[in-house]
Structures are given as structure tokens and as C-alpha cells.
Amino acid sequence: MSGVPRRHKLLLGTVLIALAASIWPGYLLGDRIEPYLLGLPFALVWLVASIVVVFIALLLTFRADMQERGGR
């Protein structure tokens, strides 16, 4: 695993944490109905939040990747 940039390891780490929050036991923390947000029960909001975290991590990694390679 030589030559792997730090940002790719960070991305993997973030994704694994978000995945752990979406299954047992991480999901136990968000496994409740209240409080509601935008009318959605909390467990669903929790899951959407984990997806948003992944999206942001991917976006930041992509920007850094493109800067390094000059947008290739």
C-alpha cells in the first residue's frame, strides 16, 4: 500500500465511521423516533446525515485529487 495519499486514507476512515453509524452498534445511538426534523423521524434523519457526511468527504477528496492532477 505504498504511494497512497493521506486524503484517501482519511476518506476511507470517514466512510468506515459513517458505515459503522448506519449498522449495529453505531446505529443504536440514533435509533429513536424523536426529535423529528422536517417531519422525519430521528432514525431516518440520522441515516440521511450519514449519507451527507459521506457525500462531503467524497467531494473534498475529489477536489484535492483534481487539484493535484491539474483537473485530469
Next chain:
Amino acid sequence: MTVELIPCLVYLGIALLLGMLPARFSSRSVAGYVAGDRSLNTLLLYFVLGAAVFSSFAFLGGPGWAYSRGAAAFYILSYGAFGMIPFYFLGPRARRLGLRLGFYTQAEIVGHRFDSRALQVTVALFSIAALVPYLTLQIKGVGYILAVASHGSLPEWEGALLAYGIVTLYVLYSGMLGVSWTSVFMGLAMMTIGWLFGLYLPWKFYGGIGPMFHAIAAAHPDMLMPPGLRDDGRPWDWWGYSSAILVSVLGFCCWPHFFMRSMAAKDDRSIKLMVVMYPTMQVFMVPVLVIGFTAVLMFPGIKPADTVLPFMLQHAGLSPWLAGLAFAGTLAASMHTGDAIMHAAGTVGVRDGIVPLLSKPLDDRRERLLIRVLILLLTAAAFYFAVASRISLVALLLGSYGGVAQIFPALIATFYWPRATAAGAGAGLAAGIAVNMLFLLQPALKPWPMHEGIYGLVANVIVLVVVSLMTTPVSAERLKDYSEAGWD
């Protein structure tokens, strides 16, 4: 002719037009037919690969799960969001290899990396065995929807023939570009219709999404708490929920009709940006699940649960135009996935199943013809299974989900573990599929109530590592194309 059929027919007409047009823009060659001359940009890739999220399963099964199993349906959001991430790294690598060595499919890469035609043919046969039942379900979905939309005057086989006749026409004529142009239209149609109904139905029956969830929480609080319910209505367990997500995440980008799109991409950037945007697809799934939740208190007792959306369209007192629009969206969901599967199955069958067994190479024109013939044959077979045969495909499909994930270790080894050998990858795949099948057929033997695919993967990885270390490594000469530094 019912009013509901009019939006469906308009939709089918647009699909046919958009499917036939792009043939003008691709070369008359295998590269053009199979990979759109390696020209797909981010937008086209996003919608082509979005077919995995927006399929018949999503539009009928998603609301069905939410309706009968509550929060268990959240797992659909999770696996799609995480499943595409390996592709951020694997996709660009596969694309560059394909460009350099002239590959178009997953099995071609695996076969070349391990220097094994046997492995290539095995992966191809396995791919087709998984894709045909998948296609069959899409065809069944269409037949059912058109039958309901026509109030029964269109028998299921006629509706399926009409819709899939159109799909077959444009897939045969335009190939990859036909699949991708239509997918943009179908994807946008589904997203719009999903949001429209996901917001409208709760508003109509409860005065909003919030009041609806409050009402469900008061009546069935266990429905809104993950891991939700089983299909028999008892609480689901965390083992089952969590392991179903893990298997689906690992299997996601291993689907052959998925992985091969990396070879159709224009450049690395478009693949990566597509992966970045992909989680947004899951956000579009939320209203589709809301549709299913709407029916929980309003229409209890609908069986099978997968018919909850069509049931509501018939019995919720909607205007027939509005209902017709939703029927059209459901058609789009099925065809969006179906066309991609047909195209992939024919390509994989010829390039990996037939070409490696021939003594001399095919010329480009013959190969393209053969791919089209095979697409037609496989579609005819799926059509037969969908309308005439009584074989239960659900079991076959369930088996193939856990089965497809068994390609994942070989795929990772292809790019990141030079020591892996053909014997190791082949034995690992065989062990994984065997264990998966064993526990699928004999669930009572499982030590823990996890998805059978997990047991398969554990066996798979162990066998792959042990057998690889015991056999002669693949030559360094062959591996040089696979030994780039980094992950991407």
C-alpha cells in the same frame, strides 16, 4: 383504452425516440456498441449507474418494504450510498486498463490479470446466471403495471411485450448510447414522480409528512425504529439488518452491468465525479419510501406488499391522469434497469463466454452481430420466464445478490494483491458461492442469523489467501499493468 394508459404511452414513445436517436453518434463498431466509444460523461454515467437505485425493486419493493417492514426499508438508502465508494478507486483503474488493453468487461480484466480463460468464462457464466433472473423481474414488473393501468384489458404478457419490444429495439439498434440517453430521461422522470407523490400522498391523507409519521409513531412505534420488522411482522434483528447492508455494499459495484461502465467512461474525472454525486441518488429515494409509509394506516392488509403503490394509485381517489403519471414512472424504473442488464448480459456472454473458446478471433462486425443476437436470445428467455414459466425467481435472485458479492475479493485482489493466483481466486469464488448457497437453502445451519453472503465472503477470503500462497505466482510481466502505485 384507459386515461391512465395515455401518460404511459407518451412515456414509451419518448423512450423509443431517445433510444433510437443516439445511434447516429456512435461508431458502427464493437467499441461504439458496447462502450459508446468510451465517451460517457459524468451526467450519463450518473444516470446509467443510477439504474441500480431506481429499478423495479425500488419503485415497487421500496414502498412495499416501508409499508410492511417499516424502518427495515432504510437499509435500501444505506447500501446504495456506501456501495458505490469502492468504484472511486476501482473505476479509474479499470478504465485505464480497458483503454490500454482493449477490454470492455469485468471478466476480461479478471481473466487477463490472473492469466486464466477458465476464470474469465466462469465469471461470465456466473454473471449471466445472475443477470437473467434480474431482467425477468423487471419484465414481470412492467407487465403487471400495464395490466393495472389498463384496468386489466391489457394482459400481462401483452404489456410486457409492448414495453420490452421497445427496449429491445433501441438496445439492439443504439447499444450503449441508447441505454445511456434513455437513462437520463427515465431517471429524471422517476425522480420527479417520486418527489411529487412522496410529498402529495402524505399531504392528501394526513396533511403533511410530519403528521403522518406522528400518526404512525402513535400506532406502531416499532415501525419507525431500526432495524424495523421482518416480512412476517415480527421485529427484525440487528444481525440481519447490519449484515444485509454489508453484503449489499460489497456486492454493489461487482454487478457486471455496473463495473463494465467504467470502460465506457470518457476519463477518470467523470468516473470520480459520478461517485461523488452518487449519494444524492439516495436522497431521491427518501420520498419513494414515504409513499409506502403513507399506506400503513390508510390501507392496511395489502398483499403482497410490493403492490402497495399500484394499489394506492387505483384506490386512493387520485385523478386518473396523476395515477397514469405514476404508472409511467414505474415503467421507467423497470426499463431503466432492464435495458442496461440486457446490453451487459449480451456483451459479457459474447466477449467472455464465446470469444475465449474460439480458436481464432472474431472480426469486429461479426462480434457486434453476435452480441446483438445473444441480447435477443437472452431477452427472449427472460420474457419466457416472466410470462410463461412458474419457476420462482425470487429465490434465485436472492441467491444471486449474496453470490455477486463473492466477486468482490477477486476484484480487490486483481488490483491490490499481486500475490493472488488464478487457483486462489477461482477456489475462493467457488467456496464463497457454495457457502452462500448452502446457508441460503439451509438457513437453520447458520451459527448466527447473519446474511448468508457474509459467511460466503469469510470462506472466500480465507480460501483465496491460502490457495494463492500455495500456488505459483502470476508472472511479473503480466502484472506490470496492474501494479500502479496508490489506490486510484
